[in-house]
Amino acid sequence: MANSPQAKKRARQIERRTAVNKARKSRIRTFLRAVEEAIASGDKAAATAALRAAQPELMRGVTKGIFHKNTASRKVSRLASRVKVLS
Structure with missing residues (x-):
């Protein structure tokens, strides 16, 4: 357990960061799920649109350290190749 004031503060900060990171990761997974569903349905237009929406989200996750x-x-590469295969 945190005893010093600094350790208590760090524990609070970690708690907040964890919540933010969890939300970001969840948001990215939602975008990826949309791409997966579009691929599964076989709709190339929808899959392409979903991939275009998911790409910046994934890269934003990179800049935020997720x-x-x-x-x-x-x-992105694997999803793009799967979308490309759709007829």
Whole structure:
């Protein structure tokens, strides 16, 4: 348990950051789920639109420290190749 005032403050700060990061991660997952659903339905136009909306969200997650840059790039790349395959 935190004893010093500094440790107590850090605990409060970590709690707030965790909540913010959790919300951001959840928002990104929602965008990714929209792309997955569009791919599953086979609608290329909807999948393309969903991917275009999801890309900036993923990259914003990188700048905010939620994901590593390579992780986000890999996710975008794999989704883009799956959208491209749709007829």
